[in-house]
Amino acid sequence: MSALIKIDDKHVPAWRIAWISDLPHFCGSADCTREGQYEVRLDNGESVWGNQEERNAALESLETWQEGK
Ligand SMILES: [Zn+2]
Numbered sequence: 001m002s003a004l005i006k007i008d009d010k011h012v013p014a015w016r017i018a019w020i021s022d023l024p025h026f027c028g029s030a031d032c033t034r035e036g037q038y039e040v041r042l043d044n045g046e047s048v049w050g051n052q053e054e055r056n057a058a059l060e061s062l063e064t065w066q067e068g069k
Pocket of ligand 1: 026028
C-alpha cells in the first residue's frame with residue numbers, strides 16, 4: 001500500500017492531508033476555476049483540488065493507509 005495519494009496530477013503523501021472536502025466547491029465567484037471540484041487541504045495550509053473520482057479515490061486510500069493495510 002502506497003502512502004502517496006494522487007490528486008490533480010500530484011502525488012501527495014497521505015500524512016500531509018489535513019482534510020478532504022465532502023462537498024464540491026461553490027463560491028459563486030464568476031472567475032472561480034474551482035467550481036465543482038473537491039478541496040484537499042494539506043497540513044501546511046495549501047490545497048490541492050480534484051474531481052469527484054479523485055476525491056473518492058483519495059478518501060479510500062487515506063482510510064486504507066490509516067488502517068495500516
Ligand atoms: Zn470559488
